[in-house]
Amino acid sequence: MAFDMDVDVLVVGSGAGALVAALRAAKAGAGVLIVEKGKLWGGTSATSGGGIWIPGSHLAEAAGHPDDLDEAFAYVRRLTAPNVADDQIHAFIDNAHRMLAWIEREADVQYAALPYPDYYPETKGSREGFRTHLMPGSIDARTLGRDAFDTMQRASPAASLWGRINWKLDETHIVLFRPNGWIKTVAKVMGSYWLDVPQRLRSPRDRRLTLGTALLGQLRKAIDATGTPLWLESPLVSLIEEQGRIVGAVIRHEGRDLRIGARQGVVLAAGGFERNPALREEHLPSSSQPEASGSQVNNQGDALVAAQQVGAAVRNLDSAWWAPVFRVPGEDRARLSTVERALPYSIIVNQAGRRYANEALSYHRFGEAMMARHKPGAATDPSWLIFDSRYRSRYPAGPVIPGMPDAMLPKDVRQILHKAATIAELAAKTKLSPAVLEATVTRFNTLVAKGRDEDFGRGDAAYDRLYGDPRVSPNPTLGTVEQAPFYAIPLHLGDIGTNGGLVTDGRGRVLREDGGAIPGLYAVGNLAASVMGYSYPGAGATLGPAMTFGWLAAADAVRINEAA
Template identity: 70%
Template sequence: MNFDRSVDVLIVGSGAGGLVAALRAAEGGADVLVIEKGSLWGGTSATSGGGIWIPGSSLAAAAGQPDDLDDAFGYIRALTSDNVPDSQIRAYVDNAHVMLDWVERVAHTGYQALPYPDYYPETAGAREGFRTHLIGDSMHASDMEDASFATMQSASPAASLWGRINWKLDETYLALFRPKGWMKQMGKVMLGYWLDFPHRLKSPRDRRLTLGTKLLGSLRKALDKHKVPVWLETPLVSLIDHGGEVAGAVVMHEGREMRIGATKGVILAAGGFERNPDLRRDNLHGSLDLAHASGSQENNTGDALVAARELGAATRNLDAAWWAPTFRIPGEDRSRLSTTERALPYSIVVDQSGRRYVNEALAYHRFGEVMLESVRNPDLPKRDPSWFVFDSRYRDRYPAGPIIPGMPDALLTGTIKQVLLKADSTRELAEMMQVPVDVFEATVDRFNTMAEAGKDDDFGRGNAAYDRLYGDPRVTPNATLGSVAEGPFYAIPLHLGDIGTSGGLVTDDRGRVMRDDGSRIGGLYAIGNLAASVMGYSYPGAGSTLGPAMTFGYLAAGDAVGINS
């Protein structure tokens, strides 16, 4: 066959899964090319917190918290959908920790196993920590090649201070709860940002990389050492079929179509389809605000999914997504994920009937699933949008999406003021929210009574370890409960959104793409949100997206170049 260029392995997509696959193949001696549809590389991974859910890691064992892989398998098996085979779960559980050890060795990502609880503590096999791994340190962009940093996807506004200064997990804790000495430590962070000359005169971007940007920066630095090219603004057009196997791909590059041959495989790592209105309308029944529903980056439009289906690839669970409650700020190109806010005291969430309907401190996917119930059941009061309600104490102490504590209301931006409601009384706030006044006031009164007692008799807020993770330890007897009692009172819409789709191409235990009849499409692999998740419809713990993406990227590349153990 005639090609404009031939490589051993072609990677489509430049998120964490794609870069792990590229690095694994390059380490194995393969000639690798990475293509990226957008003008920036890093995908949604770079905008994320960078967490990965990895059972049985050596880092957990070193922290005195060894895990049982059979327990982890049972935990996922109980939560995932029936159409996910045992072999795929087993492949993940048995290889995720192997991948992490390898990534730490070759890319120095700086992961730590933390006491971050699993999301379903009531399910057998769950643990109260040390399966979720987060990056604890930072790196400076000066350690990367200049061109690589210049074209790197920035952190999400929700994962940085003022949408500008990158921070680590322990620094968010300092800003939230202000323990003794917090101003000095946060002052160092801000001073480091403002004194980064001469770069500060050129760009507002923070060159201190943390969380997702640290992960991607570490992977790209390692990849650059292998001289692996990353072509930007190079969308996939189609896959090249040669006798029922994939021999390469047609791409658009520098204004013209090119045929790229891939002698050992094409690994699709191009993300989900959540930013494609047609695919979203056809599959994600219930979340139809197509322009603003997702918190992912704008290039996840399902191009690779469509290309693989044209070759007969099977799909699974296309109605699945990583659901989440989100804030939508006019003018922003994506929704902002709500993680910490709902577990903080002096706040509640009500539906359009003015009632609470859920433990507000639930993990975001579980919370999103409860919101979704009302979309699919017309007999329930509408929950999309809900109202996130808080009082003046919350306003003074904690953030609510982009609303910064301590900043006078008058100084909030006009776009925030478009969605934030403020009233002197709960009655007036109810009228502004257009919910039944008497019902809302009764809801607040009952909640306040329970908050004063420190026990949520209705939904158990604060009972689980995960609930308390983001609670304020200064508030007793329940760190997540505080009465909504001191005016002025505030409310901001809380929408049903997502951080990506989780259904996609059917793959096997090495990321190889399958047909409906169970046969394999030779030369084709899929990983990350493009592939149907090993987690099915569930989200077992923080990092359940990136963990499998990186693990199956590692396995797929190893299979393609023949270096899997």
């Protein structure tokens, strides 16, 4: 069969899973081509916090918190869906720590194990920390080269100040809770940004890369060092099949449909389908608008459809990484709500004016609660984040920045923020029952006085307290809602990507409906049905498996010995 170009491995997509797969194949001597549909590379991974959930890492052990892989397996097995095979779970649990050590060695990606609790503390096998890993440092974009930096996917507006200035996790905590010396930290970050005069003259983008952009930047440097090309604006058109094997793909590049041969395999790592209106309407009716997603705009399921056309099986297409989100008019993606819901002096109510869940739950679990408790007369999409003047002056509420006068907030933000002198007046502005909302606030304030949320257990779990204000006691997530003026901003049901998709095995091979593998075809990341099923065990349970199965898929494609 004639091709316009031949490579050993073709990687479709440019997020973390894609780049790890490409890097492992290239390091083994394979000729690799990476193709990206959009004008920017990095995928949804670049817009993320960059955290990875890795049980049993050498970093956790070095920090004095060795893990038990059998416990980790049991934890995931209890949470994931019945249609996820034990072998696939074992493939992740047994290899994730090996992948982490490999990227540390081969790409100089420096992670740290954090005391970040798992999301299901009530489930046996969970831990109160050191499975979630984050890059604590930053990297200078100048080490990437101008072209790679200019074409890199931007950080999420939810993970940067004014959509411009990047923060590390420890800096965010310092700015949020303002311990002694916090002004020095702010001055250092702001100074680093504004004193970068050459960059300020050409762009508002911050050349200090943190979180997801730091991870992707470091992987891209390693990829570039191998000489592996990365084509932008080069979407997948179709897969090429020969005698039951995938031997390449048609890629639209520079206005031409090119037949790219892939001697050893095609790795699909092109993200989920959350920005596709038709697929979302069909499979995610609870949240059918693409704008409710916090992911980047090119995740429209092209690779999912292409794989189905060659007989690939699918699983759990009704699943997503659910989340409550802020939706600002004019923005092309929603903003994930992470810390806001655990902060004191606030509650979340449905359209009946009543609380319905522990506000401090992880975003996926709170999103699930929004779906489960949505009903006529008590709709939860949107819900309302209600807070008082103390919250307003101290903490962010999505796009609402503390310390900035209401009148100085951007017009689009003022459009969705409601303010009132009394709870009853706020209820009228949000079309809630004044009597019900006042009763809800009174009940909550009574519980705060007791120091425990007897209704929903907010602040009982270690994860809840992670984002609480340590200056508030005895429960850092609880504070009365009683000091005027009062505010409300809508919280919508959204997501950070779909997690149902192509059925794969423990080597990342795409499977047919009969369970047999499609030779030459692999899928990783949100394009593949998640090993976690419908659950989200801990921070980084998206990127951790994506990178691990990318690492395993490349090894299988180029036949790397298991010990390598």
